[in-house]
Amino acid sequence: MNGRGLITATMRELERVKVIEAVIEGRLRCFQAAERLDLCERQISRLCRRYEADGPAGLVSGKRGQPSNRELPIDLRARAMALVRERYADFGPTLACEKLAECHGLVLAKETVRRWMRDAGLWVPRRQRPPKIHQPRARRACLGELVQIDGSDHRWFEDRAPACTLLVYVDDATSRLMALHFTATESTFSYFEATRAYLERYGKPVAFYSDRASVFRPTYSRTGARGVTQFGRAMYQLNIDTFCANSSPAKGRVERAHLTLQDRLVKELRLRGIQTMEAANAWAPAFMAAYNAHFAKPPRSTFDAHRPLRDGEDLDAILTWRVTRKVSESLTVLNDLMIWLLEDTPATRRLIGHYIDVWEYPDGRIELRAGGVALPCVPYELPEIDQGAVVEHKRLGPVLQVAQAMQAQRDNRRVSGSPSRTNRGAAVRKPATLPGTKKARAFTQAELNETILQLATQHAKQPEPASKPARRSARAH
Structure with missing residues (x-):
């Protein structure tokens, strides 16, 4: 107990002595003393008998100086801290508490372990830690090094x-x-x-x-x-x-x-x-x-670290999106919601059940390759189904604009057909206005693709596959 706690306890006990003396001398009634000390009248009677028998010392609590009934054994604390010093000195209190229970059978509260580690100097609270200092890094010596x-x-x-x-x-x-x-x-x-x-x-x-x-x-x-x-x-x-x-x-x-x-x-x-x-x-x-x-600043060295491209480094082939896909028994390859039909030849039949490479170029071209050789194939599109795409927060704005443009185009398609009997008298919806345009009108698929192109549908590549129309327009970009 710190000094402030001792002063508080002493003042409380002095107040109790004065009140009990007043009750014994007849200056206070028991119920008045009980209200002032927030005790029951029976406890006031007990305190009065202790005061008459032992004087002011009889009012001191018998638990003073005694260990708490909830205190853990000293040998348990010594054993736990010995294990922490030996094996878990750089562990945090939570992880150290888990390892003590998992590996040594010492089931303790994490706050207890935290207090013991703090008292032993094995862990410093976050508020008491010195702030991290990020010293500046020296520049690289020459151009093109980093x-x-x-x-x-x-x-x-x-x-x-x-x-x-x-x-x-x-x-x-x-x-x-x-x-x-x-x-x-x-x-x-x-x-x-x-x-x-x-x-x-x-x-x-x-x-x-x-x-x-x-x-x-x-x-x-x-x-x-x-x-x-x-x-x-x-x-x-x-x-x-x-x-x-x-x-x-x-x-x-x-x-x-x-x-x-x-x-x-x-x-x-x-x-x-x-x-x-x-x-x-x-x-x-x-x-x-x-x-x-x-x-710009002058470099410390005049040497240029840039290296020329080698003769065999084809940027058209290197800067591609490459994935591996399995050839089915029907000589088909599924990639990006599209089935590619391989030409039925003895060479392609040997690829059944094996994985081949699918190369996607920035201009939208697709190549199926096996052993570095392009395979003849034709596309067979699946029905267009939008999949939930995982989009980073940096690309959320353009993705929402793309979704609005595609929804507007689908709405225009629905209202452009013959009305059904149930909505034959309904008013025709107003043509949608795509982002980046001024006039409201129905747009063709080519115009929609061009608009989506401007709205940055390149998000389809990162980090998970997105819907097919968005991916294709992004790769075409």
Whole structure:
């Protein structure tokens, strides 16, 4: 008990002595003393008899200085702390409590273990821990040694066009803008397109440094193993390392570039009246030149770490989406809600029951390959059924716009047919207005696909398969 608790207990006991003396001297009645001390009258009578027999010492509680009835044995605490020091010194109280019960049969409350570990100096409460210090990391020595990449979803064209994503490539050694690419959403094929332009202009850097988005870092499978993403596989084939940052400050150069671009680039686009991603991508090199002249830093070394592309490195083949699919007994391959019919030949019959590669190109072409050889095939489409897609929060806005456009088109189809008897007198619905258009009218499928193209349906690739119309329009982009 601390000093404040002792003072409180002493004042309470002095008050009790005064009240009991008053009852014995006849200055207070028992019921009055009971109300003042919040006790019953029978207890007041007992205290009076103790005071008459032993004086003020008789009013002291007999439990003072005695261990609590709920206190655990001392040897149990010593045994538990010995085990924690020996095996679980770096464990938290909750995990240490679980291991004590699981491995040693010591069933304790986690708060008890927490208090014991705190008293023994084996665990420090979070509030008492010193704050983490993130010291700045030194820049890399030369150009192309490390390139930070990230996407920024922003209203780059303000109210002149819907929000889109800007993929930014920043060199770590110089803070130079290496590439700017406006795209609908942050997807694998968007990074393929931007990375291809980077490689064709500068060559291959040593490494790319990114965040832990699903484009760069795969999620765990059901077996607990971590695979590789399509972007990681392509960079491995090009002999380019990829690293993921643990936090946003770790890739602070590209994060600070986002803030500058969201201020300066938005205003430059406004002054030039640019309101489309195509026009912005065409003008981006001029902006990068002016930006680098103002903000770029000289590298410590004049050596350029970029490497040229080798003769055998075909970017058309490397920057593809590749999956494996099984050939059925009927010489068919199911991929993305579409059945592909293989040509019936002795060579393809030997592939029954085996897995082959399905290559999807950014322009929407599909190739079925076995042993590096393309197989002749024709598509056979399944009925269009929308599947629930897993969409990251960064791409939720464009996905909802796509859903609205597709729903509007389906509504137009329903009201354009002959009315049934039940709704023959019903009013015809107003034609839908697709996002990005001004007039309300019915749209053809080609116009719908073009609108969906502008609304960034590239979300279908990450991280789970989405509906077929959205995936196809994204790959065509």
